[in-house]
Amino acid sequence: MIDPTAAARRPPLFALEGLEVSFPGRPVVRGLDLSVAEGETVALVGESGCGKSTTALAAMRLLPRSGRIDAGRIAFEGRDLAVLSPAELRDLRGRRLAMIFQEPMTSLNPVLTIGRQIAEVLIRHEHLSRRAARARAIELLDLVRIAEPHRRIDDHPHRLSGGMRQRVMIAIAVACRPKLLFADEPTTALDVTIQAQVLDLLDRLRRDLGMALVLITHDLGVVAQYADRVVVMYAGHKVEEATTAELFARPLHPYTRGLLAAAPRLDTGLHHSEGRLAEIPGAPDGGVDHPGCAFAPRCPEVRADCRVTPPRPLAIGDRLVACPPAVASAPRANAMRGAHDAVG
Amino acid sequence: MAEHAGRAAAVPRGARLRLSPRLRRTLGRLAVNPTAWLGFAILGTVIGLAAFAPVLFPGDPLDMVAEPFVRPFVALAHPLGTDSLGRDVAAGIVHGARASLLVGFVAALVGTLVGTAIGAVAGYRGGLVDDLLVRLTELFQTIPSFIFLVVLVAIVPPKAVWVALAIGIVSWPTVARLVRAEFRSLRRRDFVLAARSVGHSASHIVLREILPNALPAIIVTGSVMVASAILLESALSFLGMGDPDVVSWGAMIGSGREQLRTAWYLTALPGAAIVVTVLALNLVGDALNDALNPRLEDR
Numbered sequence: 321m322i323d324p325t326a327a328a329r330r331p332p333l334f335a336l337e338g339l340e341v342s343f344p345g346r347p348v349v350r351g352l353d354l355s356v357a358e359g360e361t362v363a364l365v366g367e368s369g370c371g372k373s374t375t376a377l378a379a380m381r382l383l384p385r386s387g388r389i390d391a392g393r394i395a396f397e398g399r400d401l402a403v404l405s406p407a408e409l410r411d412l413r414g415r416r417l418a419m420i421f422q423e424p425m426t427s428l429n430p431v432l433t434i435g436r437q438i439a440e441v442l443i444r445h446e447h448l449s450r451r452a453a454r455a456r457a458i459e460l461l462d463l464v465r466i467a468e469p470h471r472r473i474d475d476h477p478h479r480l481s482g483g484m485r486q487r488v489m490i491a492i493a494v495a496c497r498p499k500l501l502f503a504d505e506p507t508t509a510l511d512v513t514i515q516a517q518v519l520d521l522l523d524r525l526r527r528d529l530g531m532a533l534v535l536i537t538h539d540l541g542v543v544a545q546y547a548d549r550v551v552v553m554y555a556g557h558k559v560e561e562a563t564t565a566e567l568f569a570r571p572l573h574p575y576t577r578g579l580l581a582a583a584p585r586l587d588t589g590l591h592h593s594e595g596r597l598a599e600i601p602g603a604p605d606g607g608v609d610h611p612g613c614a615f616a617p618r619c620p621e622v623r624a625d626c627r628v629t630p631p632r633p634l635a636i637g638d639r640l641v642a643c644p645p646a647v648a649s650a651p652r653a654n655a656m657r658g659a660h661d662a663v664g
Numbered sequence: 665m666a667e668h669a670g671r672a673a674a675v676p677r678g679a680r681l682r683l684s685p686r687l688r689r690t691l692g693r694l695a696v697n698p699t700a701w702l703g704f705a706i707l708g709t710v711i712g713l714a715a716f717a718p719v720l721f722p723g724d725p726l727d728m729v730a731e732p733f734v735r736p737f738v739a740l741a742h743p744l745g746t747d748s749l750g751r752d753v754a755a756g757i758v759h760g761a762r763a764s765l766l767v768g769f770v771a772a773l774v775g776t777l778v779g780t781a782i783g784a785v786a787g788y789r790g791g792l793v794d795d796l797l798v799r800l801t802e803l804f805q806t807i808p809s810f811i812f813l814v815v816l817v818a819i820v821p822p823k824a825v826w827v828a829l830a831i832g833i834v835s836w837p838t839v840a841r842l843v844r845a846e847f848r849s850l851r852r853r854d855f856v857l858a859a860r861s862v863g864h865s866a867s868h869i870v871l872r873e874i875l876p877n878a879l880p881a882i883i884v885t886g887s888v889m890v891a892s893a894i895l896l897e898s899a900l901s902f903l904g905m906g907d908p909d910v911v912s913w914g915a916m917i918g919s920g921r922e923q924l925r926t927a928w929y930l931t932a933l934p935g936a937a938i939v940v941t942v943l944a945l946n947l948v949g950d951a952l953n954d955a956l957n958p959r960l961e962d963r
Contacts, residue, residue: 410863426855427858432876440864
């Protein structure tokens with residue numbers, strides 16, 4: 321179905337339409353719609369195993385061999401990536417769309433210098449000479465705020481800290497000024513202090529280079545600070561989509577409310593010795609044995625018909641919620657405050 | 665003058681020699697390894713003797729130059745004595761080094777190239793291609809390699825180069841299996857996915873991303889393959905299946921074996937040459953293994 325939140329905006333740079341991805345005997349992404357406008361940061365949120373990373377890999381057509389795109393369009397700059405040939409995809413990857421990964425420790429080639437690894441991308445896509453590519457690599461290292469880039473360029477990855485390696489990964493990803501960057505939990509493996517630096521860097525590059533950012537994370541603090549729009553995924557479905565401000569002020573889907581409640585907060589004054597951290601019992605299981613809502617087995621507000629009827633995503637204003645009971649009981653805008661308190 | 669030389673030395677060495685930092689580090693680690701020194705010293709001596717054989721012992725080493733059975737260290741003209749036909753043993757050993765090293769290096773090169781190519785394709789592609797190439801490798805491995813070699817040498821002309829090719833053909837499966845295993849594990853690494861995510865092609869990923877990671881293992885195996893090729897060549901020559909126009913250590917042992925009780929040195933001396941050379945190659949292999957292992961890279 322067409323996503324009304326995107327229709328109200330600029331024409332999307334990138335759109336997933338009804339994306340279905342499966343691994344043998346296990347659907348992972350089910351009918352996902354997602355659109356990203358130029359220069360926008362969209363956060364893809366959900367707990368581990370809900371299909372966030374698979375969505376990004378599928379969008380880049382980088383799924384492992386066992387993974388399959390069963391249906392859907394991957395629209396990017398007027399083309400459908402789902403049907404492009406491998407050669408056409410290779411031409412786009414790294415040039416128009418790029419990706420950075422969760423593990424900076426292993427995502428760089430251990431035996432090649434970082435300068436060489438950055439230069440290879442420039443040689444591949446911009447057909448620079450070795451010398452010119454090296455000069456650009458030094459500029460890129462400077463751009464991602466690595467001190468003394470002309471000396472660091474001949475270092476091997478093992479001489480760099482995790483945060484620096486992730487900066488190098490970012491330099492490789494943005495070397496050819498892509499229009500869209502997928503960042504798959506880019507700071508999960510890093511120290512908290514480094515996380516903020518790396519995210520600030522990504523945000524600055526997004527603005528300076530005019531690229532859109534799809535930020536995959538389970539850290540709601542990161543979402544609140546950097547994302548324009550949030551897509552909450554559960555078991556391969558999009559359960560809620562809203563602007564960041566609206567989502568945090570008035571989460572509608574019970575899963576979103578559970579996620580927000582489960583995030584540790586300083587202002588409630590609760591210490592683990594005084595009260596239990598809120599949690600969502602259970603784990604997302606791919607094989608739901610009823611046709612209804614995938615979250616129903618864990619939902620605190622489950623009703624009988626939730627297990628029978630698949631929840632249709634419903635639009636409220638410019639947001640989407642795939643939970644009819646939540647929409648029916650949604651407080652109007654003047655009741656926002658109350659909904660927020662209910663979460664806190 | 666001295667000051668001038670000092671200034672020249674102050675130029676960063678990398679800028680002058682244009683060595684990659686990785687190669688420089690590897691050489692640095694080799695330089696402080698006594699095993700490496702010993703191995704390279706012996707190997708260097710053997711290579712030097714082979715290179716200067718026509719200068720050290722001019723003329724055909726297969727010529728009869730003195731009376732037979734001169735024992736070693738008695739005649740200055742023939743320091744290592746003469747064999748049953750009056751041929752100079754020292755000349756034979758020095759000229760034999762040429763045949764052994766030539767065959768050893770050519771065979772190892774052929775075996776390593778063929779094995780690496782097949783192993784890389786099988787390991788990276790996987791699936792049906794991998795199945796077929798593994799079957800092919802197993803087919804070659806199940807044939808007893810020395811028998812296979814004897815058959816090959818019986819077919820091709822008895823020239824040293826053909827013998828080297830034949831040895832390369834019987835020894836590639838070892839390399840192919842090793843390289844396939846390396847590629848299978850390396851292709852699942854994150855950096856391969858990262859390389860794909862920026863649009864690098866399969867050939868770029870195989871040759872420039874994965875191969876450099878597998879190279880240490882390949883180089884080490886290659887150096888040991890030189891040693892085993894020398895042993896195979898010696899065995900062939902011992903059986904009289906080597907190049908009859910070229911003196912070789914194996915052939916010398918073969919022709920000396922009938923005098924084993926009376927003139928033991930005719931087998932012992934070329935045998936010692938084989939032992940020392942093979943030992944040196946194994947020492948070099950060990951030293952390279954230590955020096956090239958990226959997990960030992962200094963921080």
